[in-house]
Amino acid sequence: MLGNFSFGDYFKPQAIAWAWxxxxxxxxxxxxxxVVSVFQADEEAFAIWRDGIGVPPERIQRLGEKDNFWVSGPTGPCGPCSEIYFDFHPERGDAIDLEDDTRFIEFYNLVFMQYNRDTEGNLTPLQNQNIDTGMGLERMAQILQRVPNNYETDLIFPIIQTAAAIGAIDYATADQSTQVSLKVIGDHIRAVVHMIADGITASNIGRGYVLRRLLRRVVRHGRLLGIQTQFTAExxxxxxxxxxxxxxxxRAKAAVIAAELHRExxxxxxxxxxxxxxxxxxxxxxxxxxxxxxxxILYDTYGFPLELTQEIAAEKGLSVDLEGFEVEMQQQRQRSQDAHETIDLTVQGTLDQLAAELHDTEFLGYTQVSATTQVKALLVAGKLVKAAAPGTAVQLILDRTPFYAESGGQIGDRGYLAGEAVLIRVEDVKKESGIFVHFGxxxxxxxxxxxxxxxQIDLACRRRVQANHTATHLLQAALKLIVDPTISQAGSLVAFDRLRFDFNCSRGLTSQELHQIEEQINTWIAEAHTTEVAVMPIAAAKAKGAIAMFGEKYGDEVRVIDVPGVSMELCGGTHVHNTAEIGLFKIVAETGVAAGIRRIEAVAGPAVLEYLNLRDHVVRDLSDRFKIKPEExxxxxxxxxxELKTAQKQIESLKSELAVAKADRLFTHAEPIGDLKILVAQLGEVDADSLKIAAxxxxxxxxxxxxxxxxxxxxDKVSLVAAFSPTLVQKGLQAGKFIGAIAKRCGGGGGGRPHLAQAGGRDASQLPEALAEARRQLHYQLQTPFQP
Structure with missing residues (x-):
């Protein structure tokens, strides 16, 4: 007990003395x-520093609320601060200006959490007052090592020195922009190394996009330093x-880090x-x-993060139309969602109107496959109606249902709803918040x-989807066991006839790995592991080692699917009671779907037999056509x-010969310009490679x-090529720049080397004018009169 001691009498002196x-x-x-700073109205702190610690009054600065009063927000706990600054240049005299960050650096802060601020701005003493204190690690390293900034401490500077050595740069004598680029590389590489070690891979979404942005900024600053080769891994x-x-x-992830850096x-x-x-x-x-x-276009086609475009533009004093960029991004999102079936906007609008009247649908499907229920809302084409005749497509909202609604990658159940004189076939079920919408x-x-x-749900479909869903969990466990324990789920689809699993991985899997994964999963299936389901607090689930999908939102209570000794995941889907119910598992394909994201498609249960029957039919058909045995x-x-490859080579050779023959007939049309000759012409339907050879x-x-x-x-496809002799190149003409400008008239672009370049376009109707412009430009640049 502190007796009658006040906050200022006891805590402030102690905290300040300990800091000093x-x-x-x-x-x-x-x-x-x-140098010490205090809040301008905090007489207690000023007196403690001056009288208790002995700091000269001229080295105690009173600062306003902006600098020395901490708040948690517009309202809530708050209080005055006291900070300690280090003076790097005492030789500059006694004048103290804490805004001069070339001389003073704040490294220690004491926040005296004394008050509560209400909505009117009034301060009242907190019932439980406290002191929040601490200092910056990197700032302290800067002070102890007497270096001018955090980048030159031993935490980062060795990284900068490595980059400087690669670029043959002396950091000490380099100009400011060069030093900035080196600092960017040092800071970002350190962050990237830890991100990859934590299992993050570069992608266009979430934390993977942050990694990609950092790494691409490193590469660009390396190019600004003149580094043209790969250097990030070094x-x-x-x-x-x-x-x-x-x-x-x-260190344990060094090889993974190097591989990811090299790939990206x-x-x-x-x-x-x-x-x-x-x-x-x-x-x-x-x-x-x-x-x-x-x-x-820079973002989508060339992989330039928007922030990188903004940075480069800002260097030239230009801005970027961010609203226009967001419009383009939204259009792309819409295009990508076109194939993804969601609740119709009309249905969504009706649900929004009914939200106050409808309660969440009670889901019974974990334990029941049939149930009695009542129609709470009947929709046709998204609009609320009182009745629906035979043949009508409907959307139903029930008070309770055994039908699983699409979520977590698992598609909705199928089945039937039956009354005394009515029968509805349910084709899909979707969920909006807690309301299940039955489409039928x-x-x-x-x-x-x-x-x-x-x-009544379709039991055959339910069993199929359960087999595929549990198989998906086994698949993730096998990937972690055989390929890399840091692999994590990036998306999934669990359907009645197949499963799809997307995961973070920087490389394609080998055929041997795929065989091992398939074999391991079928072993777990044959071992007949019982599936255990439990609902528990999310903290307890994570403590038990349950895997959560990154980016997914979970409540305080979560459902855990545990295949003991094999897999444990947070999941709201339906599953088999025993892995033996899956029957068989077969990988159909493994592909890349995005940078750093791989996809495995597979089948399980009865779908395996259907898959094998189809493949057997194909093999038999090929054997009959070729009149050979399957193994041949x-x-x-x-x-x-x-044979096809040889024939294609012959065709290409003939195409080239034909293009050259056509071009030879144009030789007499060449225009003399002094000691030079120019030829601008069209060669019909010749392909780009043959066009180049002809030129x-x-x-x-x-x-x-x-x-x-x-x-x-x-x-709708135009090919262009420009070939310039050494004399023209010496005169300053560049084939790449020249043909790129001409191609723009045909809605395209291109470029290449100074003496030979190719380009393309989409608007063939503009080709005559483009070639006429090419002649005009050659005459102009060679300073000769032009006659159409």
Missing amino acids: ELVTQVLQLPPEQL VAATAIALAEVAYPQV ESRFLETLERGEKLLAEMLQSETQQITGRDAF RVERGTLQGGDQLTA IPDRITSLQQ EQLLEKLGEGAVVLASVPEP
């Missing part, structure tokens, strides 16, 4: 290089060495140069803003709102592929000059 003891005696900072090795003592798991850096470098060229063209335009459409069709009789019905099919296909051979015959050829190999 720590920084002056333990950390041994010179008192004469310390820099990361230094970051790993710095972290491994405190974070041994980082390779992917970005492939498109970075083209994206940078496109962005440079945008920046050279007269506009003061990059359009949302252009920013989206009236098979016979007239359905009335308020009818009492018997709900692979060799026969290899032979046919080789090169024509230029060789012309000698010094330029050849610009075009063709329309397919409807």
